[in-house]
Amino acid sequence: MRAALGRLVAYLGTERPEFAGLAVPEDPDERWTLARALMNMRPPLPVPDAVLADQDAVLRARVAQAGATDARDLPTVFDDGRIALWRGDITTLKADAIVNAANSKLLGCFIPGHHCIDNAIHSFAGIQLRLACDDLMRAQGYDEPVGRAKTTPAFNLPASFIVHTVGPNVSSGVPTAAQDEQLASCYRACLNTAADAGCTSLAFCCISTGEFRFPRERAARIAVDEARAWLACDVRIERIVFDVFDEEDFEIYDRLLKA
Structure with missing residues (x-):
């Protein structure tokens, strides 16, 4: 090497x-x-x-x-055997698909070594990912709207696919009702897109809670509610993983999933 x-x-x-x-x-x-x-x-x-x-x-x-963690081996939580909560590096997770919190250009983060998830996923997937996203965006002809989702191969990651979604940017730190709905749409779109691609497992990052400043608790509540509502209507996804990176997010999701 x-x-x-x-x-x-x-x-x-x-x-x-x-x-x-x-x-x-x-x-x-x-x-x-x-x-x-x-x-x-x-x-x-x-x-x-x-x-x-x-x-x-x-x-x-x-x-x-680094070692890969298989999403199928993670213990499920609480009242639904299809939901797991895991604290770890999403780039090491072996799932059918992982979610990337992208920007509207969908080309990844260009800041060297930046600590956002978009940078990490593009860095460890490799050069091919930016090329694939560029192909998608050139074919589309306009920036990716908030609340939708697109799928690419995961290239060098343990996952098979990456589902890219652009969450709402809450510059004020206080989301509007419209931004709540945009975030909810991200979760629905990711699940539908992954299922349409034949995926049976999908790992979510905490969409919009980093650089885009969506409050963590509010975002987590939307994420959990949308996942449960989707699973109540569709059986194509057999495992949803909420992947968190720090203890605060873990405690929030743990509490919401127990409620």
């Missing part, structure tokens, strides 16, 4: 004039940080097959090192 990562950094450096003569770090962690930053910044342009092969080898090795 070390050699493949070095070749990947060297190639990505040649794509940007400002990085001409870029030195490849010796430290493996520094080398990966640089590779990720260069991948985050690059536009959706094709790369040679040999470069993709090196990238894929690097990403799959990192997934193997």
Whole structure:
């Protein structure tokens, strides 16, 4: 993996004039940080097959090192045997589909090393994901509206598909009734899109609660209500995972799911 990562950094450096003569770090962690930053910044342009092969080898090795968690092995919770609550890294979850909280361009986060879920998913899925999203957006011809969903392959992630949805951006921190409905629409659209793609398991992130400032408790209540309502009417999804990253979100979902 070390050699493949070095070749990947060297190639990505040649794509940007400002990085001409870029030195490849010796430290493996520094080398990966640089590779990720260069991948985050690059536009959706094709790369040679040999470069993709090196990238894929690097990403799959990192997934193997981190270990994958199978959504089917997670204990279900409370009154519905189809819902699970899990605190972990969604990029390591083996499910039929995982949800990405995307922006309206659907091309991922271009800020090097940013800690949003959009950046993480694009980073560990690989260059192919931005290319696939670009194809979708070019065919569509306009920015992705809030409350809908689109599916792409997951490429180097343990999941099979990624369901991309754009949640409401609550700049004031206080959602309107219309924004509540937009968030609810995100959850319904993700479930319908995943089910239509033949998925039987779907893992949700906390849509809109990060950079888009939707209050956590209110967002979680909408998420749980929409999931339960959908499951009451449709049997195609056999496992919904609410994936949270920190203890506060875990406690919120744990309480709501017990109610």
